[in-house]
Every structure is written in C-alpha cells, then in structure tokens.
Amino acid sequence: MISFAEVPIGSGGLPTCAQYCSAPSGLAPDPRPSDDITRDLQAICESWGLGQSGPGPNCSFIGFEPFAHRQLPALIGAAASLGYERIRLRTDAGALTRPGNAEGILGAGVHHLEVVVLAADDAHDRLTARPGLFNAAEEGCAAFFSAAGAEGVSVVVSAYVPVCRHSLVGLPLAAAAVARLGAASMLIDVSSLPDTAENRLHLIEALDTATINRVAATVTGWDGPLPLPWGWGVWQPVPAPGLSASTAAAAPGSGAKPLQGLP
Amino acid sequence: MSAKRRLSVALAGVSASGYRSLALDYLHAAMLADPRLAVSVSRIDAEATDDPWWSAYRVLSLDPVPDIVALPVFCWTASHVLEVVRLLKGACPEMFVVLGGPEVGPIPGQVLAEQPGIDAVVTGEGESTFCDLLHSLARGGDVCGIPGVTARDGDRIVSGGGRPPEDDMDRLASPFELIPQRTDGSAYLETYRGCPHRCAYCYEGKGSQRIRSFSWERIASDIEAVAATDGMRAVSFIDPVFNLTTERLRRLASILEPFAARGLRLHTIEVDIERVDAEQAALLKRAGVVSVECGPQSVGDHALSISKRVFDRKRFAAGVSACKEVGISVECDLIIGLPGDTPDDVVAGIDYVTGLDPGCVQISTLHVLPGTDLWDHAEEHGLVFNPTAPHEVIATRELSFTDLRRLEVYGNAVAVTYKARIGQG
Numbered sequence: 146m147i148s149f150a151e152v153p154i155g156s157g158g159l160p161t162c163a164q165y166c167s168a169p170s171g172l173a174p175d176p177r178p179s180d181d182i183t184r185d186l187q188a189i190c191e192s193w194g195l196g197q198s199g200p201g202p203n204c205s206f207i208g209f210e211p212f213a214h215r216q217l218p219a220l221i222g223a224a225a226s227l228g229y230e231r232i233r234l235r236t237d238a239g240a241l242t243r244p245g246n247a248e249g250i251l252g253a254g255v256h257h258l259e260v261v262v263l264a265a266d267d268a269h270d271r272l273t274a275r276p277g278l279f280n281a282a283e284e285g286c287a288a289f290f291s292a293a294g295a296e297g298v299s300v301v302v303s304a305y306v307p308v309c310r311h312s313l314v315g316l317p318l319a320a321a322a323v324a325r326l327g328a329a330s331m332l333i334d335v336s337s338l339p340d341t342a343e344n345r346l347h348l349i350e351a352l353d354t355a356t357i358n359r360v361a362a363t364v365t366g367w368d369g370p371l372p373l374p375w376g377w378g379v380w381q382p383v384p385a386p387g388l389s390a391s392t393a394a395a396a397p398g399s400g401a402k403p404l405q406g407l408p
Numbered sequence: 409m410s411a412k413r414r415l416s417v418a419l420a421g422v423s424a425s426g427y428r429s430l431a432l433d434y435l436h437a438a439m440l441a442d443p444r445l446a447v448s449v450s451r452i453d454a455e456a457t458d459d460p461w462w463s464a465y466r467v468l469s470l471d472p473v474p475d476i477v478a479l480p481v482f483c484w485t486a487s488h489v490l491e492v493v494r495l496l497k498g499a500c501p502e503m504f505v506v507l508g509g510p511e512v513g514p515i516p517g518q519v520l521a522e523q524p525g526i527d528a529v530v531t532g533e534g535e536s537t538f539c540d541l542l543h544s545l546a547r548g549g550d551v552c553g554i555p556g557v558t559a560r561d562g563d564r565i566v567s568g569g570g571r572p573p574e575d576d577m578d579r580l581a582s583p584f585e586l587i588p589q590r591t592d593g594s595a596y597l598e599t600y601r602g603c604p605h606r607c608a609y610c611y612e613g614k615g616s617q618r619i620r621s622f623s624w625e626r627i628a629s630d631i632e633a634v635a636a637t638d639g640m641r642a643v644s645f646i647d648p649v650f651n652l653t654t655e656r657l658r659r660l661a662s663i664l665e666p667f668a669a670r671g672l673r674l675h676t677i678e679v680d681i682e683r684v685d686a687e688q689a690a691l692l693k694r695a696g697v698v699s700v701e702c703g704p705q706s707v708g709d710h711a712l713s714i715s716k717r718v719f720d721r722k723r724f725a726a727g728v729s730a731c732k733e734v735g736i737s738v739e740c741d742l743i744i745g746l747p748g749d750t751p752d753d754v755v756a757g758i759d760y761v762t763g764l765d766p767g768c769v770q771i772s773t774l775h776v777l778p779g780t781d782l783w784d785h786a787e788e789h790g791l792v793f794n795p796t797a798p799h800e801v802i803a804t805r806e807l808s809f810t811d812l813r814r815l816e817v818y819g820n821a822v823a824v825t826y827k828a829r830i831g832q833g
Contacts (some may be wrong), residue, residue, distance in 0.1 A: 231830070
C-alpha cells in the first residue's frame with residue numbers, strides 16, 4: 146500500500162474508541178500548535194526517500210479532528226508547499242456536510258480522507274455517543290466525491306477502524322459500512338484487543354466482508370504471526386517512513402507489526 | 409439470398425464509451441474501394457454500456473433493414489454482441505450475420521457451434537475476406553470455401569482455410585481518406601500490423617508475428633488526413649510498439665512534429681520502455697507524445713518466463729525516467745493472475761511500479777484470450793479461466809480464487825491511492 150507518514154495534529158476530538166471504554170480519546174480535544182506540526186512536516190519531508198522507494202512524500206493528519214483545528218488551512222498549505230504529493234485527513238467526516246468544506250480541502254490539496262468508523266450505522270452513533278454521525282459521514286464522503294467529480298480530480302476515501310470489545314462482534318458489519326462510504330481500503334486497528342482465537346475469527350470475517358465489498362483491508366496492532374489463511378499474507382501494513390520515534394509513538398497504527406500469513 | 413442485387417450492409421461496432429471501432433473503419437473503406445461491390449453501408453457505433461436491445465433496435469430500424477450485419481467482437485463486448493445477434497436473428501431470421509475480431513476469429517468453429525444465430529465468422533484480418541464474402545453473397549453465391557471464412561453449409565461448419573495477411577499494406581484502403589472522420593477531437597491511427605513480441609497472454613499480433621508496415625508516404629498521408637480534421641486534438645496510435653526502432657521513431661517524429669507544433673497530441677502510446685533512452689524520449693516529445701503505456705505486467709521470474717516476456721529492472725526504470733525527464737507521463741501496467749506469479753510476486757510488482765513514481769499505475773486481471781499461448785496451454789500451466797467471455801482467470805497453480813480476488817482488491821486500492829495526488833487529475 147502507498148505509505149503515509151502519520152502526523153499528529155493534536156489529541157482528542159476524534160472518536161477512536163467506544164464511549165464505554167476507559168480513557169476515551171474523543172473527550173479531551175487538545176490541538177497541537179501549528180509550528181510544531183509544521184516542523185514535523187518539514188522533518189518528514191526531508192527524510193522521505195531515505196531507505197525506502199515508495200512514492201511520495203505523503204502525510205496523514207491524525208489524532209485530532211482536523212476540521213476542529215483552527216489552523217487546518219495553514220497546515221494543509223504548509224504540507225502542499227513543502228512538496229507533499231498526497232495529504233490525508235483522518236476525520237469523522239461529519240464536518241464535510243457543511244457547505245464549502247469539501248470543496249475547500251480539495252482545492253487546498255487534500256485528495257485523501259481517512260474516515261474513523263467504529264461500527265455500522267446506529268451502532269457507530271451509539272459507540273461514539275454522536276447521534277447521526279454515521280449518516281453525516283456518508284453524506285460528507287458523498288460531498289467529497291461530488292466536489293472531486295466536479296473538479297475532475299481523483300480522490301480516495303479510506304477508513305480507520307479501531308476495534309474494542311464493544312465493536313468486535315459488529316466488525317464485519319463495519320467493513321460493509323465502510324464500503325458504503327465509497328472507501329477503497331480500511332485499516333483495522335486491533336491493538337486494544339487481546340490476540341485470541343475467537344477475536345481472530347471476527348477479524349477474518351471482517352477481512353472477508355471487506356474483500357467481497359471490494360475494500361482492501363489491512364490489520365495492525367497484534368504481535369507475531371497470526372493463523373490467517375495464506376493469501377492474507379498480502380495485507381501487510383507498511384510502517385510509515387520518516388517518522389521520528391516520538392511521532393511514531395503518538396501515531397495509532399504506526400510501528401505496528403505486520404501480520405504474518407501461515408506458511 | 410439470390411440473384412445479383414445491391415446489398416444493404418450494416419457495420420455495427422460496440423466500443424468503450426467515447427471510442428469508435430477502427431476495424432470497422434478499415435472494413436468500410438475496403439468496401440468503398442472495392443470495384444466489385446455495389447453495396448449500401450450503414451454504420452452503427454454502440455457503447456458497451458448501452459442496452460443490447462437498443463443496439464439491435466438501431467440495426468433493425470434501418471431502412472431498408474440490412475441484408476448483412478457485420479460485428480467485430482472483443483472479449484469485453486462479446487456478451488453485448490451475442491445478445492444483439494440473438495435479437496437480430498429472432499426479429500429477422502433471414503439477416504446474414506457475420507462476426508470477426510479477436511474474440512471469435514481464433515475459434516470460429518466453436519463460436520458457430522455454440523451460437524446458432526451466427527452465419528459466418530471472418531478469421532484474421534478482415535478487409536479482403538469480408539469484401540470477398542460480400543461479393544459472393546451479392547452474386548447469390550456461397551460463402552463456404554472463401555479463404556478466411558468459416559461458415560455453415562447446412563448442418564456442417566466449413567472452413568475456407570486461412571488467408572495470409574496482406575503483405576503490401578498500402579493495398580488496404582485508407583479509412584482516413586475515404587471516410588469522414590469524426591469531429592470530437594480524437595482518432596486512432598496505425599502505422600503497421602504485427603508485433604515483435606510473443607507475449608503468451610496477448611493477441612496483439614492477431615496470429616501474425618511479422619511486422620508489416622505501411623509505406624512512409626501512406627503513413628504521412630494518413631496522419632495528415634487525420635490532423636486536417638476540424639477540431640482534431642488527440643491521436644492514439646494502436647501500434648503494439650510505437651518505438652520499434654530509433655530510426656523509425658525519427659521518421660515518425662519528423663512527420664508528426666509540424667502537427668505537434670499546431671497542438672496535436674498523442675496519448676497512451678504503447679512503447680517498449682526498455683528501449684527508451686534520452687534520444688528516444690526526445691523524439692517522442694517532438695512527435696507530440698504526452699503519455700505512454702508500458703508493462704512490466706509482472707516482475708516475477710516464473711511468470712515472465714511462461715509469458716515469454718523479457719524484463720530488465722534497470723533498463724525499465726531508466727526508460728521511465730527518460731520519459732519523465734522530458735515531461736511524458738508513463739502508465740505502468742501489471743496483470744494479476746499470470747501463471748507462475750505468487751501473491752508475493754504480485755505485491756512485489758505493485759511495489760516496483762509505484763516505486764518508479766510513474767504518472768499512472770494500471771492493474772488488471774488476466775483475461776485468457778482465444779488464440780493466445782495461454783489459451784492453448786492453459787492446462788499445462790494450471791490455469792483455470794472462465795470459458796465465457798471475457799474469460800477472467802479463476803485460479804492458477806500459484807493463486808487460489810480467493811487469493812486472486814484479494815489481490816484484485818488490494819491492487820485497485822493501491823492504484824487509486826497512487827493516482828490521487830496533488831497536480832494529478
């Protein structure tokens with residue numbers, strides 16, 4: 146998969162686990178100062194290409210709802226002027242329903258959205274404690290695609306699916322819901338779950354559901370080889386290049402061990 | 409069909425949206441240039457996304473209803489064309505239906521045996537064969553025994569044997585001289601037929617491996633005729649390898665340069681990228697080329713060997729770089745499902761081409777086409793494919809059905825993610 150360097154733009158404000166979980170990260174919005182973020186962007190850009198040959202540089206703003214960050218336009222502008230080829234926002238996508246937002250980020254250079262999905266439909270709303278959020282995400286993605294179609298530019302929606310014990314059983318449904326957003330790929334983060342045989346079964350169901358809905362699924366968060374079917378060996382997440390240790394530690398999904406297929 | 413009379417012929421092509429069949433243009437030109445023929449010709453260009461019933465309506469609503477309808481068939485248009493044939497024969501049983509093209513030409517007996525609505529199949533290049541067929545029908549004669557035609561003789565299916573492809577390409581009537589070119593701003597052209605490569609999955613050479621070129625005078629006049637069309641802005645050459653030799657490329661560039669200077673652009677030209685050096689890249693640029701298409705199709709040694717392809721990683725990368733240096737966009741193509749490729753090979757191929765940072769990455773699934781080496785030796789290679797067009801690969805010895813589907817989804821996600829970048833439409 147094409148690599149994106151994950152750049153935290155703050156913490157909180159973005160649902161990354163169920164409201165029932167302890168320490169839900171969505172409850173304490175804390176944006177990072179834009180100078181710090183720009184410094185990270187510059188460092189990553191300068192080191193891009195060292196030791197790897199993937200296309201880029203590409204960055205992904207994570208950790209904080211980007212549309213709640215007052216400096217978002219400046220941050221996107223900084224990334225674009227530094228020469229980033231692909232700029233991605235990890236978002237709940239609800240803000241894209243507001244007039245002008247989809248066109249605005251597109252015009253600024255954002256061709257990639259990574260929508261946070263905890264579950265499908267009403268379950269997503271319940272787990273995030275945000276009634277109507279899933280519908281808003283669907284409408285937001287549609288607005289993004291529509292704006293791109295009007296401009297004749299290519300855009301991609303993907304999904305970030307953090308899994309906890311509250312969302313595990315509904316994971317296959319979440320995969321189908323991701324497909325309804327128009328996503329081409331999804332990253333399933335199982336780092337908050339123990340690696341058990343039962344949990345793997347749910348994971349495999351979700352992977353298969355994603356596949357038959359033409360969504361490429363990648364898994365992150367468990368150590369060591371997993372007894373997945375051999376063909377799943379292709380879904381190996383690639384650690385984002387150019388991340389400093391501190392950035393990597395702050396970035397969900399980065400530094401994850403790749404899934405290993407059965408021999 | 410009895411007594412000599414003026415035949416009414418419909419040439420019905422099914423193409424991708426926005427395209428028009430060049431094969432039918434050549435047939436049409438051949439008919440106009442053949443002094444033996446006095447036929448009225450109607451041309452119908454349907455799109456693959458059209459409803460076949462609507463396509464059939466367009467044929468049957470012609471006045472007079474055509475005596476003969478000819479349809480080229482490709483793997484991706486086969487289901488549409490065969491449905492049209494069923495409808496035409498149901499509504500008008502006396503209509504003579506002729507099929508040609510790469511989907512049916514290599515397997516005419518099988519097609520006629522399976523499709524009762526088809527009266528004849530033209531194999532190989534169709535210009536002379538189709539005119540002979542029309543000439544025979546106009547005289548009330550039999551089409552059985554015409555070289556290049558396989559047809560019904562009562563309950564029997566009879567082949568007239570093969571017809572060697574035309575050696576003197578200038579004898580083929582030029583559609584660009586004889587048929588008004590469409591004015592939507594784009595056109596196809598060809599400068600030769602045959603292919604220097606022997607790729608096991610490809611029917612580009614259409615059964616003929618020899619390179620048969622039009623003369624330089626003919627190439628120049630065809631280009632001039634196309635370029636002179638009002639509003640013409642873009643041309644795609646369908647030559648399997650546009651940069652056959654540097655000398656040939658020099659001549660093409662010198663012919664095309666004046667038109668390039670006036671704004672004519674060449675899109676998605678197929679090149680052997682490993683031959684492209686700084687000089688060839690400059691010549692392509694001079695010719696007005698804005699984008700080229702190339703392999704590698706696979707980077708796996710086993711698949712490349714079975715596919716009879718040569719791949720030099722460094723030369724390939726150098727060719728891509730040379731094009732990029734002069735501002736030519738490169739589309740790199742990969743095929744998922746080639747026999748011999750493992751999942752790791754496919755992923756390595758995707759990593760390789762995206763690592764070259766080309767303009768575009770095109771990842772498609774193998775279609776096992778009639779007349780290709782893979783079609784003929786599928787069992788030997790452990791290749792299972794859909795016998796019905798478009799003949800998608802179902803499984804290989806190295807890739808299960810589910811592996812293939814996962815790789816398709818993965819490949820698509822990479823391709824679209826790659827494509828979506830700042831400055832790229």
